[in-house]
Structure formats: structure tokens, C-alpha cells
Amino acid sequence: KQEVTQIPAALSVPEGENLVLNCSFTDSAIYNLQWFRQDPGKGLTSLLLIQSSQREQTSGRLNASLDKSSGRSTLYIAASQPGDSATYLCAVEDQAGTALIFGKGTTLSVSS
């Protein structure tokens, strides 16, 4: 059964720092991997989706990489801002059309 782990569980950084969030999954045979942002009490905002054939995706200050063979993904946030404070969730889709399997998330706090 696929399991998704995110490290660290929480992270506090000063504004302007670059940071990396980690995600690992136990079964490397995935269809795609997605990173989400969740603000307290809110739904999910999709940040980046990486297909299994891709190695990375970029959007603005965000860069997500995927190493399928080792079961790892990282989300790199450049020049962090207080508005980046949220919980970041990693999720994998094992087969096309199936439900996403989520990690517990990393709660990020960026101080000004």
C-alpha cells in the first residue's frame, strides 16, 4: 500500500530564505505527483503537478523535482515571504484516474 511521508512536519524561517520541503513515497510506480498548499481551515490550492515521465516543474518561485526511482520529491521555495506561510501537502496518484494519496504535510511559517 502506498504511503507518503513529508519531512519536516513544521518549519520556521525568516523572510527571504530559500527552503526545501521533502516528500517520499514507498511505491515508485506512480502516475504523477502533485504539491498543494492549504491555508488554515481552507481547501487545497494546486501548486505543481509532475507527471511520472518528468523530472521537475517550475512556477514562479516554486520548483518541484521528482526522482521516481528513489521515491522522492522536493519542493523548493525561493526567497520566501510571509504570505508563503501555510501547510504544504504532497500527494501521489498511483494509477491514472485513481484517488490521490496524501502526506501529512509540512507547516511552514515565514516571519517578517
Added chain:
Amino acid sequence: GAVVSQHPSRVICKSGTSVKIECRSLDFQATTMFWYRQFPKQSLMLMATSNEGSKATYEQGVEKDKFLINHASLTLSTLTVTSAHPEDSSFYICSARTGGTEAFFGQGTRLTVV
């Protein structure tokens, strides 16, 4: 991206009553919808998968008679929490997709049972 609307965003109900949560795909036809629940500081846990016109498939440990899911059309799925109890208080989120395309999420529903 496509829009999935979930309603209500918050609901408070008395113990023993039933609550219905709606999930609508506004600009696409959702052949498959997923229902998740999230406890505080926990991840989203899949409750059930529903395909339009057929019965939902529930994950192990989820009571199908308690959490009734109806996916009667390609744009609407409903989750009814029957005879709600305080332990059912949680954050419920739906997700919708067409075939193997990207899944889109609703805004979530905060259910509080008092």
C-alpha cells in the same frame, strides 16, 4: 483550472441529525468524484470514490450506511452524514475529475456536531 464548488463551507448540526454536503463541477463533467476527510493536523484520508451512475466504493473502515454518497449526475455528488455524532466533526473535501485528467478540489466543508 477547472472549478469545483462545495457547499456549505461550514455547518453546525445537532447530534443525531443528518447533514448533506454538495460537490459540483462547474465547468466540466466529472466522471469520478472522491470524498476525503481531514482531522486537525492530519492528512486527507480518502473515504470513498464515486463514478457517475454507479454505487460508491468505500475505503476500509468507512461505514457506507453512515456516509451516504450519491453521484447522480456528471456535475453533482453529495455526501450525507447520517445520524451525526460529535466524532464525525471534521473537515470534508471533495475532488472531481474526468478520466485520467487532473483532479480538482472543492473548498471543503467544516462540520461540527454538537
